Amino acid sequence: MKLGVLTVLLSDKSVEEVFTYLSNLNIHTVELGAGGYPGNSHLNPEILLNDEKEYKEFISLLDKYDMTISGLSCHGNPVHPNIKIAQKFHHEFEQAVLLAEKLGVDTIIGFSGCPGDCDNSQYPNWVTCPWPDDFLKILDYQWNDKLIPYWKEMATFCEKHHVTKIALEMHPGFCVYSPQTMLKLRDAVGNIIGSNFDPSHLFWQGIDPVKALRELSDCIFHFHAKDTKVCEVNTPINGVLDTKPYSDEINRSWVFRTVGYGHSMDVWKDIFSTLKMIGYDGAISIEHEDSLMSAKEGLEKAITFLKEAMMIEDSTDLWWV
Numbered sequence: 001m002k003l004g005v006l007t008v009l010l011s012d013k014s015v016e017e018v019f020t021y022l023s024n025l026n027i028h029t030v031e032l033g034a035g036g037y038p039g040n041s042h043l044n045p046e047i048l049l050n051d052e053k054e055y056k057e058f059i060s061l062l063d064k065y066d067m068t069i070s071g072l073s074c075h076g077n078p079v080h081p082n083i084k085i086a087q088k089f090h091h092e093f094e095q096a097v098l099l100a101e102k103l104g105v106d107t108i109i110g111f112s113g114c115p116g117d118c119d120n121s122q123y124p125n126w127v128t129c130p131w132p133d134d135f136l137k138i139l140d141y142q143w144n145d146k147l148i149p150y151w152k153e154m155a156t157f158c159e160k161h162h163v164t165k166i167a168l169e170m171h172p173g174f175c176v177y178s179p180q181t182m183l184k185l186r187d188a189v190g191n192i193i194g195s196n197f198d199p200s201h202l203f204w205q206g207i208d209p210v211k212a213l214r215e216l217s218d219c220i221f222h223f224h225a226k227d228t229k230v231c232e233v234n235t236p237i238n239g240v241l242d243t244k245p246y247s248d249e250i251n252r253s254w255v256f257r258t259v260g261y262g263h264s265m266d267v268w269k270d271i272f273s274t275l276k277m278i279g280y281d282g283a284i285s286i287e288h289e290d291s292l293m294s295a296k297e298g299l300e301k302a303i304t305f306l307k308e309a310m311m312i313e314d315s316t317d318l319w320w321v
Contacts, residue, residue, distance in 0.1 A: 001275065001310055003303065004029030004070050004283040006224070009295045011041040015058070018042060019065035025303055028066050031222075031285045034099060035092030036076030036110065043072065045095035049102065070283030071107035071167060071196075071222050072096045077174070078154075079146045080124060081116030089113070094157065101161040108158065109167045109196045109222055112176035112185060115146040126173050128241075147175050148188045155192045167196035167221035178207065179215040186219055194219035198287065199271060200226035203262065204240050204254040210274045217278035225306055226287040227262030230254045246291055256289040258298040260305040268309040276311055284310060 007030050010018045022030065032043040040046075048055045062069070074096040076089030096108055114124040117138040127135045127142070151166070158166060168185070170177050176185055186193040195216050199209040213220065230240070235253040242253040249255045259268060272284075284306060290298045 001272070001281055001312065002029045002068075002070070002283050003027060003306055003310060003312075004031060004285045005299065006031040006033075006038070006073060006285050006287045007042050008033045008038045008073070009288040009299060011039060015042040016061055019061055019067055023065045023067070025300065027303065029068050029070050029283050029285075031070050031073055031109065031283065034072040034074050034096040036074045036089055038073045038075055043099070045092075045099040049095065049099055055102070069103060069105050070285055071109045071165075072100050072103075072105055073109045075110045075169065077111060077113040077124065079113035079115045079142075079150050081119075081121035082123075093154070097158055097161050097163050100163050106163055107165040107167055107222055108163055109169065111171055111174045112147060112151070112168050112181075114174045115142045117141065124173070126175075142175055143184075143188075147185065151185060151189045151193065155189050158192060164192060165221040166193050168193060169196040169198050169201070169224070171198075171201050172205065177201070178205065179212045182216060182219070191219070194221035196222040196224060198224035198226055200224070200228040200256055200262070200287075200289075203228040204230055206240070210270050213271070213274045213278060220275070220278065220280045220282075222282060223275070223280065223284050224287045225259050225284050225302060226289060227257040227259045228254050229257045229262040249291060255291065258288065258290040258293055258305075259286075259302045259309075261290065261292075261301075265305070265309060268305070272310050276315070 005022055005027055007018050033039050033041065034043050034045055048058060074093050076092060078086055078089040078093055080086040080089065100108055114126050116123060117125040125138060127139050130136055168176050170182055176182050182195055197220050202209050202212055231253055234251060238253055240253050244252050286299060286302045288295055288298045
């Protein structure tokens with residue numbers, strides 16, 4: 001496993017400033033935003049696909065700072081019911097795939113997306129219960145008319161351009177938000193679909209990340225290191241579904257935290273031990289979304305914490321047996 005960073009938290013810096021800063025922290029693996037919600041501050045496909053001078057300058061920076069790319073992040077909603085919005089996300093996803101091919105990167109990271117409830121919808125409709133029966137009709141439409149056909153098309157496109165891993169993040173608000181929904185889409189589309197495993201979105205749903213890793217052991221394509229603190233005061237009163245702003249930390253049922261500030265070192269050591277047992281040897285990409293810490297403090301605390309929790313070296317022979 002290699003410790004890396006999703007560089008979106010450093011979007012106010014140039015790509016060379018980011019690489020300088022991270023290399024000084026002994027980080028040499030990056031996940032770069034290439035469109036969608038993360039933006040493209042450090043990697044703009046529209047430029048790098050069409051300007052060879054800019055592309056060569058970017059490659060030289062990777063070489064200069066000994067950086068490798070774990071994946072291109074293009075989180076969006078390409079099945080959004082508003083056609084203009086969907087087309088924008090779709091275009092950015094395809095451009096990210098083409099740039100990944102050019103860079104020799106095999107992993108694109110994103111969301112499954114969430115359609116509306118019919119062809120005339122303007123907003124996504126995330127279904128969370130089976131009754132009234134209308135909701136099951138919506139789910140059937142979303143999965144069979146929109147989601148599965150779209151990702152089958154994208155699977156073909158990705159394979160054509162040598163991207164072998166579509167790493168979808170299980171995120172409430174989108175159709176794939178749990179191990180069960182992840183496997184449902186993978187079964188329908190194929191093994192090119194897998195998980196960008198982010199424990200933070202599982203913690204607040206009441207999903208045990210260790211058990212989820214075992215369930216998804218064949219399809220962990222990428223990993224986000226991010227934590228969540230479930231509030232012991234607010235959650236017993238209001239439950240975990242919470243639409244209050246992320247900035248209203250003291251009143252929310254849960255908030256995203258830097259690793260170690262939501263769950264203990266023991267919890268994270270169990271997560272990394274399970275990753276080791278299922279054979280994951282990819283990037284551990286820090287995603288910083290802790291509203292109580294600056295980008296610098298949150299990132300550097302996460303690096304310190306993860307270096308203790310992770311296992312970097314290969315395991316040795318069982319010399320004691």
